Amino acid sequence: MEEIKSGKELCDNFFESLMKREDIDxxxxxxxxxxxxxxxxxxxxxxxxxKSLRTDK
Amino acid sequence: MNxxxxxxxxxxxxxxxxxxxxxxxxxxxxxSLVLFGNNGDGKSSISDAIEWFFTDGIDYLQREGCGxxxxxxxxxxxxxxxxxxxxxxxxxLDSKKTLKRKGGHSFSNTSDxxxxxxxxxxxxxxxxxxxxxxEFIDKxxxxxxxxxxxxxxxxxxxxIRDNLLKAWNALRDDKQLAGLQGxxxxxxxxxxxxxxxxxxxxxxxxxxxxxxxxxxxxxxxIVNEYDFKTAVETLGNKIKASDRGKELSRLDSIDENTPKxxxxxxxLRGIAAILAKHNELAKREETIKASVIEKxxxxxxxxxxxxxxxxxxxxxxxxxxxxxxLLKLLTTEIEEIKKVLKExxxxxxxxxxxxxxxxSCQTSMSVLLEDEVxxxxxxxxxxxRLTDIATLLAQYExxxxxxxxxxxxIPFPPFSVDLQDLEKDAKEIxxxxxxxxxxxxxxxxxxxxxxxxxxxxxxxxxxxxYNHINRSIGIYTKQIExxxxxxQDFESMERASVQKVLETISSDVxxxxxxxxxxxxxxEVELIPTEGRGVEFKxxxxxxxISPPMKILSEAxxxxxxxxxxxxxxxxxxxxxxxxxxxxxxxxxDTGHRRPLARLMSEKFPDTQFLLFTHDDLWFEMLKKDxxxxxxxxxxxxxxxxxxxxxxxxxxxxxxxxxRNSLNSNDIQGAANKCRVLIEEILKxxxxxxxxRGLEFRTGSENDRREASELINALTSYxxxxxxxxxxxxxxxxxxxxxxxxxxxxGSHHQNLNxxxxxxxxxxxxLRDIEEFESLFVCSECKKExxxxxxxxxxRLKQCECGKLKI
Numbered sequence: 001m002e003e004i005k006s007g008k009e010l011c012d013n014f015f016e017s018l019m020k021r022e023d024i025d026x027x028x029x030x031x032x033x034x035x036x037x038x039x040x041x042x043x044x045x046x047x048x049x050x051k052s053l054r055t056d057k
Numbered sequence: 058m059n060x061x062x063x064x065x066x067x068x069x070x071x072x073x074x075x076x077x078x079x080x081x082x083x084x085x086x087x088x089s090l091v092l093f094g095n096n097g098d099g100k101s102s103i104s105d106a107i108e109w110f111f112t113d114g115i116d117y118l119q120r121e122g123c124g125x126x127x128x129x130x131x132x133x134x135x136x137x138x139x140x141x142x143x144x145x146x147x148x149x150l151d152s153k154k155t156l157k158r159k160g161g162h163s164f165s166n167t168s169d170x171x172x173x174x175x176x177x178x179x180x181x182x183x184x185x186x187x188x189x190x191x192e193f194i195d196k197x198x199x200x201x202x203x204x205x206x207x208x209x210x211x212x213x214x215x216x217i218r219d220n221l222l223k224a225w226n227a228l229r230d231d232k233q234l235a236g237l238q239g240x241x242x243x244x245x246x247x248x249x250x251x252x253x254x255x256x257x258x259x260x261x262x263x264x265x266x267x268x269x270x271x272x273x274x275x276x277x278x279i280v281n282e283y284d285f286k287t288a289v290e291t292l293g294n295k296i297k298a299s300d301r302g303k304e305l306s307r308l309d310s311i312d313e314n315t316p317k318x319x320x321x322x323x324x325l326r327g328i329a330a331i332l333a334k335h336n337e338l339a340k341r342e343e344t345i346k347a348s349v350i351e352k353x354x355x356x357x358x359x360x361x362x363x364x365x366x367x368x369x370x371x372x373x374x375x376x377x378x379x380x381x382x383l384l385k386l387l388t389t390e391i392e393e394i395k396k397v398l399k400e401x402x403x404x405x406x407x408x409x410x411x412x413x414x415x416x417s418c419q420t421s422m423s424v425l426l427e428d429e430v431x432x433x434x435x436x437x438x439x440x441x442r443l444t445d446i447a448t449l450l451a452q453y454e455x456x457x458x459x460x461x462x463x464x465x466x467i468p469f470p471p472f473s474v475d476l477q478d479l480e481k482d483a484k485e486i487x488x489x490x491x492x493x494x495x496x497x498x499x500x501x502x503x504x505x506x507x508x509x510x511x512x513x514x515x516x517x518x519x520x521x522x523y524n525h526i527n528r529s530i531g532i533y534t535k536q537i538e539x540x541x542x543x544x545q546d547f548e549s550m551e552r553a554s555v556q557k558v559l560e561t562i563s564s565d566v567x568x569x570x571x572x573x574x575x576x577x578x579x580x581e582v583e584l585i586p587t588e589g590r591g592v593e594f595k596x597x598x599x600x601x602x603i604s605p606p607m608k609i610l611s612e613a614x615x616x617x618x619x620x621x622x623x624x625x626x627x628x629x630x631x632x633x634x635x636x637x638x639x640x641x642x643x644x645x646x647d648t649g650h651r652r653p654l655a656r657l658m659s660e661k662f663p664d665t666q667f668l669l670f671t672h673d674d675l676w677f678e679m680l681k682k683d684x685x686x687x688x689x690x691x692x693x694x695x696x697x698x699x700x701x702x703x704x705x706x707x708x709x710x711x712x713x714x715x716x717r718n719s720l721n722s723n724d725i726q727g728a729a730n731k732c733r734v735l736i737e738e739i740l741k742x743x744x745x746x747x748x749x750r751g752l753e754f755r756t757g758s759e760n761d762r763r764e765a766s767e768l769i770n771a772l773t774s775y776x777x778x779x780x781x782x783x784x785x786x787x788x789x790x791x792x793x794x795x796x797x798x799x800x801x802x803x804g805s806h807h808q809n810l811n812x813x814x815x816x817x818x819x820x821x822x823x824l825r826d827i828e829e830f831e832s833l834f835v836c837s838e839c840k841k842e843x844x845x846x847x848x849x850x851x852x853r854l855k856q857c858e859c860g861k862l863k864i
Contacts, residue, residue, distance in 0.1 A: 004561060004629060007211040010554055014547060028539040041217055046224040046540075054532050 011036065027053050061635025062174065063087035063146045063666040069106045069703075071139035072156065074099030076130045076702025081692070087146050087636070089658075089667040091684065093677040094694030099703030100670040104184050104640040106141040107668075110154050111178055113162065117189060128156055132699050150174050174633065180210040181631045182623070187641040190619040194607065198591025202555070205584070205592055209558050209630050214551050221547055225540040232458070234533050237526050239413020244523040251516050262520050269513045273506055282521075289517045292510045301497055302507065308490050308497075309511050311430055314421040315486045321418045321446060322479040328411055328453045329472030331460065335404050339466035341397065351394045354387045405461055412457045415450065422447045425486070434489035439482040446474065552586070559584045559592060565625035566618070569661065570596075573617050573653045582618070594618065616645035620654070624662065636666040643671055651676055655683045695734075712738060713824070720820060728820045732827075733765070733801035736794065739827065740768035743834055747855050747864060748845040749775045765798045779854055781864045787833055794830045797823040836862035 005013075015036045018029045031049040035041045064087060070078040081103070083090065094100045105115045109128060118127060129139050135158070142153035142165075152166030164171065193204055206215050228234075249255060252265045259282075267279035270288040274295075277288045296302035359365075360372040361380050371378050424430070426447060431440045452469075459467050563583035570582045582596040585604070595604035603609050606618060620642060627637055643651055658667055671677055681691055693706040712735040719728035743749075749771050773791060776782045782791075800815065801823060834842045836857035841847070843855040843864045854863040 004209065004558055005554065007206075007209070007214040010211075010550065011213055011217055014550055018543065024542055025535050025539040028536055029543070032543065036217070041220055043220050043223040043227060046220065047227055050224075050228065050536050050540075053536070054529065 061631075061664075062150065062178075062633055063635045064143060064668075065146055066142075066144035067103070067107070068142040068153075069103065069140070070142075071130045071133045071137055072102065072109070072128060072141055073105045073130060074102035074697055074703040075106070076133050076700075077704070079703055079705060081705075083666070084690075085146075086688075087666045089665075089684075089689045090669065091677060091680050091689060091691045092668070092670045092694065093674065093691070094670070094672060095696070096672050098672075098694040098697045100672070100694065101186070101640055102703050103668070104186065104638045104670065107143075107638055108184050109156070110141045110143055111175070111181075111183075117186065125156065129158070130702060132702065177633045178631075180207075180212065181634050182626060183631060183634055183636060184638040184640065185620065185623045185642055187645060190616055190623065190642050190645060192619070193622055194594070194615050194619050198587045198593050199589070201584075202586075202590055202592045205555065205558065205562075209555075209626070211551070211555070214554075218544070218547055218551060221540065221544040225537070225544050228533070228537050228540060231533070232461070234530070235409060236413065237530050237533070239409070240416065241523065241526045241530060243413060243417060244519050244526060247519045248516070248523060251512070251519070259520075259524075262516070266513060266516055266520075269509055269516070273509050273513070282524075285517055285520070289514055292513065296507065296510055305494075305497060305503075305507050306511060307429065308494060309507060310424055311434070311486065311490050314424040315483050315490070317418070317421040318425065318443075318446075318479050318483045318486075319476070321421065321450070322474060322476045324411070324414060324418060325446070325449055325453060325474065326472055326476070328457065331404060331407050331411065332453075332456055332467060332469060333471075334400075335408075335460050335464075336466050336468075338397075338401055338404065339464055351391060351398070354391050354394070358384060358387050358391075401464055408457050408460045412454075412461075415454050415457070418450055419447075422450060430486065433493070434486045435482065436485070439478075439485060442474075442478060442482060446479075449474070555592075556586060559586065561629060562622070562625045565628060566621045567596075569621040569624055569657060570618060572657055572661065573621070573650055574614070575653075577614075579614075582621075613645065613647045613650065616642075617650060624657075627665075628662075635664065636668065637662075638668040638670075640670045641672060643669075643676055644673055652679065652683060655680055659684065701730075706734075706738070713827075716820065716824065720817060725815055725817060725820060729801050729815050732797070732820060732823050735827065736798045736801065737765045737768065739831060740765055740772060743842075744768055744772055744775075746834075746842055746844045747772075747775060765802070766795075769795055769798065776864070779864070781854065782833055790826070790830045790833060793826040797826045834864065838862075 015033045018024065018033055019026075021029060028050070031053065032041070032046065035045050035049060064081075064083050065085065066080060066082050068078060068080040069075040081090065092100060092103070105118070105128075108115050115123070115128065133139075138158055139156040140153055141156075142151075144151045149168065149170050150166065152164045152171055155163050155165075157163065193201060196204060203215070206212070248257065248262060252261060254261060263279050263281065263285060266285050266288070267277075270277040270279055270292070273292050274288075277291065279285050279288055296306055357372045361368075361384055366372040366375070366380075368380050369377055370380070371383070422443065426440075426443055435443065456467055456469060560583075563585075566584070567580070567582040571579060578599045580597045580600075582594065584592050585595050587593050593604055594606045595602060596606055597603070598609055607615060610618065620639075624637075631637075643654065646654060658665070658669075669680070671680075677691070677693075680689075695701070695704045695706050697703055712731055716728050716731045716735060719725070719731060769791070782788075800819065836842070836859060838861045839857050839859035841858040843857045843862055845855055847858050847860070848855040856863045
């Protein structure tokens with residue numbers, strides 16, 4: 001039987017491939033990947049990060 | 058599966074029904090257990106203890122509102138902690154978990170290995186209870202999907218998906234973005250009013266600005282944003298160079314903002330009207346509840362129309378009612394709710410529109426409240442009135458935000474500004490400014506110059522602000538689009554993964570279900586994704602497709618489906634633990650399907666350690682015969698008592714050990730109590746071995762209800778009939794045992810009577826009597842007791858294994 005991937009494996013793979021996506025704003029994908037890897041993937045942290053990106057621009 | 062973690066021992070103390078320490082020894086090869094106990098004897102305390110050890114909670118109790126305080130045995134000393142100790146086949150994982158009275162808990166094993174193990178098992182589902190086995194089947198499609206995701210460890214996937222969606226929605230509804238959109242519209246209107254075009258590009262603005270700049274200074278040319286800025290700065294510096302120019306510029310600004318005073322007054326009155334409307338709606342309770350209730354009613358209509366509930370039953374409480382009538386009532390209610398929601402929607406829309414105008418009003422007020430205006434053009438009364446208007450503007454800004462956030466009432470004094478006073482104030486300012494202009498007596502040429510410069514400056518400010526706002530909105534839009542794509546891709550990935558998992562589980566559920574019901578014509582049992590976010594069972598019955606299964610499946614079949622799903626998910630997703638607890642699930646099965654379940658456990662899960670609890674004595678006896686004794690052991694629970702709590706019926710050997718332990722700890726009362734049980738157990742064992750008539754037809758649990766006196770009388774009668782053990786010495790030993798039985802009975806039931814208090818010596822004498830009595834039944838050669846299993850069929854006397862001793 002083909003091994004079923006765990007939820008964490010699926011998420012790891014998804015965020016790994018996200019950085020290679022050309023149709024998505026690189027700053028947004030970098031932010032989300034960073035928050036995921038730090039275990040900070042919450043609505044509040046995402047919105048806070050996006051706000052910082054808007055302010056920095 | 059052989060390398061999976063299994064139980065070697067379980068010791069529970071002070072937890073739930075276990076008042077005193079109880080232990081289960083699964084032996085070094087982690088034998089499976091069948092535990093019999095009547096309802097109320099404490100079986101579930103054992104599964105509760107295991108669940109708490111691994112999850113720190115007891116799900117079904119938590120759902121009933123019970124907390125950690127309810128986990129302590131209620132009859133134990135109030136200061137004592139409760140403990141659950143588990144020994145595993147990997148000794149490095151052995152740990153005792155203490156539930157502390159003062160709060161919190163602790164593990165005796167603090168190694169990283171144990172922590173890793175506990176983390177790895179956090180998603181495992183290893184306990185199935187009678188009242189939870191149907192839970193999955195009875196869930197809605199959406200809940201089923203959520204449960205499947207939970208079982209397969211997709212908690213993190215759900216969390217990521219939910220947070221992505223929440224962030225995406227929050228960004229789209231960001232008030233700052235709505236504010237920017239309002240400001241952009243306002244700047245656009247301002248620019249249109251200057252250049253006279255409804256639609257424009259940057260080049261149109263720059264072209265118009267170029268013409269205006271040339272009228273002021275023929276050397277100036279504007280082709281880009283930089284030129285524009287330079288021209289405005291150059292002309293501004295020219296004006297600043299003269300005091301008169303500065304003052305005229307200020308007068309222009311005052312002139313421009315004065316008419317807005319009336320607009321601001323009307324604007325404030327508009328906000329007051331919206332606030333009044335909002336507060337009027339807030340008084341209607343249904344406004345607050347409308348949006349939630351609407352969803353519930355719509356869901357109910359969907360459930361009825363798509364026949365997810367039986368016709369003639371309420372979709373929520375399942376009680377009988379006229380569904381046609383209910384549909385009509387719900388439809389009428391929804392129409393009413395929609396009216397209320399429409400009114401609230403209108404209020405919010407008006408509020409948003411007013412919010413976007415506040416910044417420009419505040420700008421005008423700040424110009425009109427400058428010291429120069431107050432000193433030269435306003436009376437004290439007018440000055441105070443304008444200050445109040447500015448304060449009110451700031452307060453109303455906050456109120457507009459509150460109106461959008463919640464439908465609840467916002468207390469605020471009614472609007473009391475007299476607009477006629479404002480008109481009078483505006484006139485006074487305008488007259489004062491006109492008078493001052495006369496005093497400055499500018500020429501027409503000068504007048505045109507100053508006006509054009511002022512117009513150019515405003516155009517520049519609007520143009521820059523417009524572009525800045527536009528860029529900010531562009532960044533927002535890009536972020537919203539990116540988040541949306543990421544969310545949609547993530548959801549697609551999740552769906553595909555769940556689909557794959559469903560296919561895998563379905564294959565096993567089908568295999569197990571058809572094993573349990575080989576002759577019932579079921580086939581192709583599978584879990585399939587449904588429209589929207591959900592999953593449902595589908596199966597074929599006599600070749601016809603059925604979904605959901607409750608359409609045709611009996612209660613017993615549905616329970617069976619629940620247990621098959623539990624086994625299938627445990628097989629695939631319990632990657633660390635190799636044990637499963639089945640707490641009284643078998644009573645949900647038809648008698649005919651119980652033995653297949655026993656076979657299923659043996660054949661399909663030969664390497665799994667089962668802890669099977671039942672209150673069905675027939676099933677217990679059946680399992681004793683069906684399950685291989687090398688891999689399984691069988692225990693029975695004593696009747697639960699307040700004093701002893703949960704306790705096992707032990708073998709006489711173990712009981713003697715416990716009597717001695719009680720003596721060693723000076724617990725004479727406890728020793729007497731155990732002696733009484735010991736005598737009963739010994740007598741029961743002898744009667745069973747010899748097949749004493751009148752007793753042998755009872756099954757295990759029934760035997761437990763026999764009194765020792767009944768057993769000893771039956772045994773005596775048997776020996777009398779068969780003329781064995783009739784010698785004086787044997788009779789003496791029988792009498793001694795009868796006396797011991799009587800003493801222990803009194804000792805254990807009348808502990809408060811001093812005259813019957815037993816001493817250590819009494820207990821030691823009783824133990825000697827018991828040993829001597831037992832020796833009567835043991836062969837001096839083969840050391841075995843006579844037993845019906847060694848004896849020829851229908852023989853009157855029963856013999857030992859070698860045949861020397863016959864009783």
